Amino acid sequence: MILNNIEVMFGGQAGDGSLTTGDLIAGVFKRMGLEVYTYKDFPSRIRGGHTNYVIRAGTRANYGMADFVDCLVAFDLEAVQMHIEEIRSGGFVIFDNTSEELTEEVRRDDVTFYEVPLGKLAKVDLGLEIVRNTISLGVIGKLVGMDPQVVREAVTGVYKRKGEKVVDLNIRAIEAGENYVTEHYGDKPTGYGLTKGEDGDRLIMMGNDAIGYGALTAGCRFMAGYPITPATDVLEWMAKYAPKYGGVVIQAEDELAAINMIIGASFAGVRSMTATSGPGISLMTEGIGLAGSIEQPIVIIECARAGPSTGLPTKTEQSNLNHLIFGGHGEIPRVVLAPGTVEESFYITIDAFNIAEKYQCPVFVLSEQALCQSKATLPHLNFDHLEVDRGKLVLDPVVFGEYKRYEFTDDGVSPRVIPGVEGGMHLVPGSEHNDSGVITENAKNRKRMMEKRMGKLISMKPDLPKANVFGHPEAGIAIIGYGSNRGPIAEAVDRFAEAGVATRFLQLRTLWPFPEEEVQAFIRDAEHIFIVENTFTGQLARLIKVITGPLPHMHSVLKYNGKPFRPIEVIEAIGTTANVRSYAEV
Amino acid sequence: MAVVMSPKDFATATPSWWCAGCGDYGVLASLKQACAELALQPKDVAFISGIGCSGKISGYLHSYAYHGVHGRALPAATAIKLANRDLTVIAAGGDGDGYAIGAGHFVHAVRRNTNMTYIVMDNQTYGLTKGQSSPTSAVGYITGTSPTGNPDAPVNGLALALAAGGTFLARGFSSQPKLMTAMIKEAINHPGFAIVEVMSPCVTFNKVNTYAWFKENVYSIDEVEGYDPTDRKRAFEVLMAQGKIPLGIFYREIRPTLDEIVLKDSPAVAGLTIDADLGRFASIQEAYR
Numbered sequence: 093m094i095l096n097n098i099e100v101m102f103g104g105q106a107g108d109g110s111l112t113t114g115d116l117i118a119g120v121f122k123r124m125g126l127e128v129y130t131y132k133d134f135p136s137r138i139r140g141g142h143t144n145y146v147i148r149a150g151t152r153a154n155y156g157m158a159d160f161v162d163c164l165v166a167f168d169l170e171a172v173q174m175h176i177e178e179i180r181s182g183g184f185v186i187f188d189n190t191s192e193e194l195t196e197e198v199r200r201d202d203v204t205f206y207e208v209p210l211g212k213l214a215k216v217d218l219g220l221e222i223v224r225n226t227i228s229l230g231v232i233g234k235l236v237g238m239d240p241q242v243v244r245e246a247v248t249g250v251y252k253r254k255g256e257k258v259v260d261l262n263i264r265a266i267e268a269g270e271n272y273v274t275e276h277y278g279d280k281p282t283g284y285g286l287t288k289g290e291d292g293d294r295l296i297m298m299g300n301d302a303i304g305y306g307a308l309t310a311g312c313r314f315m316a317g318y319p320i321t322p323a324t325d326v327l328e329w330m331a332k333y334a335p336k337y338g339g340v341v342i343q344a345e346d347e348l349a350a351i352n353m354i355i356g357a358s359f360a361g362v363r364s365m366t367a368t369s370g371p372g373i374s375l376m377t378e379g380i381g382l383a384g385s386i387e388q389p390i391v392i393i394e395c396a397r398a399g400p401s402t403g404l405p406t407k408t409e410q411s412n413l414n415h416l417i418f419g420g421h422g423e424i425p426r427v428v429l430a431p432g433t434v435e436e437s438f439y440i441t442i443d444a445f446n447i448a449e450k451y452q453c454p455v456f457v458l459s460e461q462a463l464c465q466s467k468a469t470l471p472h473l474n475f476d477h478l479e480v481d482r483g484k485l486v487l488d489p490v491v492f493g494e495y496k497r498y499e500f501t502d503d504g505v506s507p508r509v510i511p512g513v514e515g516g517m518h519l520v521p522g523s524e525h526n527d528s529g530v531i532t533e534n535a536k537n538r539k540r541m542m543e544k545r546m547g548k549l550i551s552m553k554p555d556l557p558k559a560n561v562f563g564h565p566e567a568g569i570a571i572i573g574y575g576s577n578r579g580p581i582a583e584a585v586d587r588f589a590e591a592g593v594a595t596r597f598l599q600l601r602t603l604w605p606f607p608e609e610e611v612q613a614f615i616r617d618a619e620h621i622f623i624v625e626n627t628f629t630g631q632l633a634r635l636i637k638v639i640t641g642p643l644p645h646m647h648s649v650l651k652y653n654g655k656p657f658r659p660i661e662v663i664e665a666i667g668t669t670a671n672v673r674s675y676a677e678v
Numbered sequence: 679m680a681v682v683m684s685p686k687d688f689a690t691a692t693p694s695w696w697c698a699g700c701g702d703y704g705v706l707a708s709l710k711q712a713c714a715e716l717a718l719q720p721k722d723v724a725f726i727s728g729i730g731c732s733g734k735i736s737g738y739l740h741s742y743a744y745h746g747v748h749g750r751a752l753p754a755a756t757a758i759k760l761a762n763r764d765l766t767v768i769a770a771g772g773d774g775d776g777y778a779i780g781a782g783h784f785v786h787a788v789r790r791n792t793n794m795t796y797i798v799m800d801n802q803t804y805g806l807t808k809g810q811s812s813p814t815s816a817v818g819y820i821t822g823t824s825p826t827g828n829p830d831a832p833v834n835g836l837a838l839a840l841a842a843g844g845t846f847l848a849r850g851f852s853s854q855p856k857l858m859t860a861m862i863k864e865a866i867n868h869p870g871f872a873i874v875e876v877m878s879p880c881v882t883f884n885k886v887n888t889y890a891w892f893k894e895n896v897y898s899i900d901e902v903e904g905y906d907p908t909d910r911k912r913a914f915e916v917l918m919a920q921g922k923i924p925l926g927i928f929y930r931e932i933r934p935t936l937d938e939i940v941l942k943d944s945p946a947v948a949g950l951t952i953d954a955d956l957g958r959f960a961s962i963q964e965a966y967r
Contacts, residue, residue: 293967294967295966295967296966297963297966305959305962305963308962311952313761314757314760316753316757333962335944338944338945340761340944342756342760345783345785345786348749348750348782348783349750349753349783349786350753352747352757353753353754355754355757356744356746356754356755356756356757356758356761357757357760357761359724359744359754360757360761360947361761361762361947362762362947363952364757364761378747382746386744473960475957475959479956482952510742510762511721511722511742511758511765512721512742512764512765512947513721516721517720517721517740518742519690519736519737519743519744519745520743520744520745521736521737521745522729522745522746530692531737531745
């Protein structure tokens with residue numbers, strides 16, 4: 093059986109090397125010309141506790157999770173116990189039986205077990221226990237019919253920085269894995285084969301890295317943040333790269349400091365951002381209101397995790413949407429953008445900086461654990477059409493007395509002069525103020541100032557990222573979602589189409605100001621509308637219902653157990669509710 | 679070219695919201711005087727304040743002024759200095775702003791030692807909310823929120839700062855303008871995070887710590903024979919001592935500032951002129967092939 097896609101899961105104790113091996117095999121798949129998506133499911137601790145790393149690879153771009161696991165590499169018995177039910181019928185398990193025996197009750201008749209003493213082979217034959225990860229790669233390669241040469245190239249690529257000795261050791265580890273399979277199970281035991289793609293020259297990047305990269309490219313030269321899972325990678329990325337380009341990265345004492353720092357840097361004329369997750373957003377909420385009030389451009393990266401409170405720090409969820417849109421006292425103009433892929437994470441972050449500066453307000457980039465900490469393949473990034481738009485920033489001297497920081501204008505955006513510029517001295521107060529920035533409680537002024545600020549939500553509309561539309565434009569089944577759900581939903585749409593069922597999918601990329609026109613136009617004439625999201629309360633569905641009113645043919649597809657959707661879950665939910673014939677065959 | 683500046687060059691047309699006789703007028707006057715004597719230009723001064731009566735001060739100093747949220751003046755000011763190191767950055771706030779809601783930032787601003795000045799206008803009460811106890815109110819101070827007397831020991835801001843690695847610690851009194859002006863000038867010139875705590879009486883709500891009370895209860899550190907402001911241990915002794923309140927510059931130390939450490943030889947204004955050629959960042963993706 094030649095597969096056009098495969099899902100491999102590495103399971104073991106945190107610190108066992110599942111992540112390293114997963115990255116290694118992801119690199120091999122990429123070199124084979126396949127598209128890759130990885131998903132980290134790990135505990136909120138450093139050593140110990142079950143962890144697993146899923147690598148999806150195949151010929152279709154922008155994957156999420158697969159329906160099932162094809163191959164589980166279990167470094168311990170617990171990994172088998174936890175994941176045996178997720179394995180595809182006909183799939184297989186590679187079990188490291190060095191220190192534990194497989195027990196009968198974990199076996200499934202329709203799943204093949206390959207018992208390989210990975211740890212023992214590593215320690216006894218190669219003298220170093222840690223290479224058991226690489227041995228497992230040799231075993232997988234043999235079982236799924238990977239090109240042995242490509243496997244060796246990938247391993248060499250990963251380890252060449254560590255020297256020839258390390259490369260040699262890992263090559264021998266690959267051989268040890270392959271030989272063990274041949275000796276004990278024959279040359280082609282599974283009958284599995286994996287198709288080869290065309291273009292191996294692409295990138296593989298984590299969502300958070302793409303955000304950092306986008307920010308740097310967009311001219312962000314100040315970042316302040318407080319470490320928090322799953323957003324810390326952005327801070328680390330910027331700490332590594334930004335200083336090379338004159339940028340400053342500060343680890344703040346808390347999120348309150350971080351948000352106020354980036355507002356300060358913005359006041360001084362520098363593009364600035366922070367990156368955080370739900371608990372940090374809660375702490376930053378007051379500062380975000382200040383940025384809205386004094387019309388300071390800032391970008392806030394929100395890498396959502398499951399809440400409330402500490403919640404599930406390392407798991408995915410979309411439940412902070414309401415907070416980003418409505419959180420805080422008073423009313424401010426704000427923007428919420430949501431990339432759906434690693435590639436979009438780069439471009440949308442650049443959009444965020446331009447929108448923030450052009451409309452002088454806070455802009456959120458909303459990612460999620462299942463996207464921001466996932467790696468994916470993508471084409472080389474295209475810099476040809478990228479630009480920096482600094483809006484009404486004024487760097488030339490202005491005539492003192494004539495300059496008004498909050499001048500009333502048609503689009504609600506006032507010229508912004510920064511410290512150091514002759515003639516432009518002014519006050520930016522979080523208290524209500526007049527067009528000159530002088531604090532006033534005048535009722536007429538208050539009304540006009542509210543209308544000026546909130547009016548920016550309308551004038552900015554042409555600059556907001558448009559939604560992506562997939563599937564058949566006139567299909568009776570209409571699906572709406574965003575973020576990491578793009579992968580599983582788009583895959584469901586394709587698979588419905590292959591089975592002769594037409595569906596359409598609107599992937600929202602601007603969530604606030606809410607894209608009413610796009611949603612209205614998309615759902616027109618739909619027989620069934622499905623809102624797919626990782627929340628309990630259906631936050632996106634409620635936003636849609638505000639503009640549509642309650643509709644009998646609108647259904648929420650919800651998942652809130654901390655894990656991303658698998659395509660089959662979307663297919664089943666839609667198939668059951670919409671009474672799609674034979675959805676089980678999709 | 680030396681430009682002669684007058685305190686009037688730092689005045690705004692905005693009418694003050696402070697009560698007649700408020701100690702904050704003295705702070706503002708000394709600040710303007712210090713800026714003029716240092717021949718600073720308003721365009722090069724970033725003035726950041728918090729919330730409370732003291733926080734209003736940013737509206738009254740002609741400069742690039744920032745009136746942020748309660749307790750967060752220091753993070754904003756730190757970032758403004760890092761974003762544009764050519765600016766003279768001055769933050770100001772009250773005892774509530776600095777030692778209660780902003781106490782966490784205070785400690786970290788001190789240890790970062792960014793080259794800026796922080797003026798704490800201490801009136802030992804919450805004025806703008808009409809007279810509750812503050813982090814520097816005396817034990818037993820009776821207010822609407824402490825009808826049986828404030829139970830909490832007062833914060834000793836300067837001793838706290840010294841423990842956190844403070845490099846310039848001074849205390850003035852708002853009815854001694856010359857001393858305060860000299861202190862603020864030295865603070866602005868200090869290469870590091872300089873704190874000037876000012877006893878600034880609230881004439882409306884604090885009937886205990888009045889001008890008359892202060893006149894009886896302060897002394898100048900200059901009267902102490904052989905006092906050496908580079909002696910950290912001695913500074914601790916003076917700041918921790920019970921009894922009369924010392925005024926003056928208690929401690930000075932030169933150590934690398936945050937802006938020196940992180941900015942190194944970066945341009946003065948980080949990222950003000952952004953590359954038109956974004957293509958120069960394209961090579962970073964090679965690391966992901």
